[in-house]
Amino acid sequence: MELLSLLKIGIMIKSMTGFGKAEVICRNQKIIIEVKSLNSKFFDVNTRLPNGFRDKELEVRNLLSVKLQRGKIDFSLILEESADMGNFSINKELAKKYFKELTELSGDFGVKDHTDYLPVIMRMPDVLVPARNELDEEEWSIIKRTINQALDHLEEFRLEEGKSLEMDMVSRSKKIMTILEEIKPFEKQRIETLKTRIKKDVFETVDKEDVDMNRFEQELIYYIEKLDITEETVRLKNHCLYFNEILKERESQGKKLGFITQEMGREINTLGSKANDADIQKLVVQMKDELEKIKEQLYNIL
Numbered sequence: 001m002e003l004l005s006l007l008k009i010g011i012m013i014k015s016m017t018g019f020g021k022a023e024v025i026c027r028n029q030k031i032i033i034e035v036k037s038l039n040s041k042f043f044d045v046n047t048r049l050p051n052g053f054r055d056k057e058l059e060v061r062n063l064l065s066v067k068l069q070r071g072k073i074d075f076s077l078i079l080e081e082s083a084d085m086g087n088f089s090i091n092k093e094l095a096k097k098y099f100k101e102l103t104e105l106s107g108d109f110g111v112k113d114h115t116d117y118l119p120v121i122m123r124m125p126d127v128l129v130p131a132r133n134e135l136d137e138e139e140w141s142i143i144k145r146t147i148n149q150a151l152d153h154l155e156e157f158r159l160e161e162g163k164s165l166e167m168d169m170v171s172r173s174k175k176i177m178t179i180l181e182e183i184k185p186f187e188k189q190r191i192e193t194l195k196t197r198i199k200k201d202v203f204e205t206v207d208k209e210d211v212d213m214n215r216f217e218q219e220l221i222y223y224i225e226k227l228d229i230t231e232e233t234v235r236l237k238n239h240c241l242y243f244n245e246i247l248k249e250r251e252s253q254g255k256k257l258g259f260i261t262q263e264m265g266r267e268i269n270t271l272g273s274k275a276n277d278a279d280i281q282k283l284v285v286q287m288k289d290e291l292e293k294i295k296e297q298l299y300n301i302l
Helices: 003-008 054-068 092-108 118-122 137-205 213-226 230-247 254-275 278-298
Strands: 018-026 029-038 043-048 071-081 088-090 128-130
Touching: 018 137, 029 054, 029 137, 043 054, 054 071, 054 137, 092 118, 137 230, 137 254, 137 278, 230 254, 254 278
Parallel strands: 043 071
Antiparallel strands: 018 029, 029 071, 088 128
C-alpha cells in the first residue's frame, strides 16, 4: 500500500524496522541509495559514502534525522560505473598500507615464496577509485531527491509494519478486557468465601460470646473493602480503551503507549495481589501474558 493511502485511512503507527532503496543515473554513473532501520531508543546512524561525497555526510545525517527521527540507521550511497567510464585513480597510500599488512601477515604465517600481492591489492576496497570532480549543486540536488525517494520507500515499509503491529496490539488489549470480564463471576463468590474464612479463623480463636458482633462486622466490612478490586478493574478497562484510542492518533506515539502499558501493568499487579482467589489469579496471569506481548511489540514502535 502506498504512503498516501495509509495516511488517508489514518494509520500512523510506525515500526522502526524498515528498508528503502532508490536509484538514479548521474554523470554516467548509476547511484544507488539504500537505507535500513532497526529499533533503537536513540537516533544511531551509520553512513557509508564513497570518495567525493565525504563533505556531504553532515547534510545526509541531518536529512536522515528529520525524516526518520529514531532508530538504528544504516545508510549507503553506492556508485556503479558505466562500461565506458575508464577514468580511475589509485589510492597509493592505501595500497601501500595493504601491501605492508599483507607482507606482515605472510611473515606471521611463515609464507616466504608469495610476494605477488598486486592483483589482490587492486581488488581491495577503495584502492581503485573513480577520478571525480566536485559535485555541482544541480547534481547534488538530483542525488538528494533520490535519497528522499529511498526514505519515502522506507517510510512506506515502516507504516506497513506499523499496521500489522497495531492490529496485533488492539487484539491483545481487547483480549485483556475480555479476560477482565471473566473475573466478575468469581468476584461475588470470592467475597463470601473470604467472609466465611475470616469468621471461621476468629471463632476458632475466640469464643463467639466474647466477640462484639457489631464491631466485628464493621472491621470485616473494612477489611473486605480493602480487598475490593472494583476500582482496579474499572481503571484497567479505561487504560485499555485509552491505549486503543492513542493507537488511532495521526502521530506515532510509541513512548506514550509505553507509559499507558505501565499503568495497565500496575492495575493488573494490584488486582492479582488483592485477589486471594486461585481462579482469579489464573486470569491475572493470562492478562500479564497478553500485556508482556504488547510491550514486546512496543519496542518496535517509533
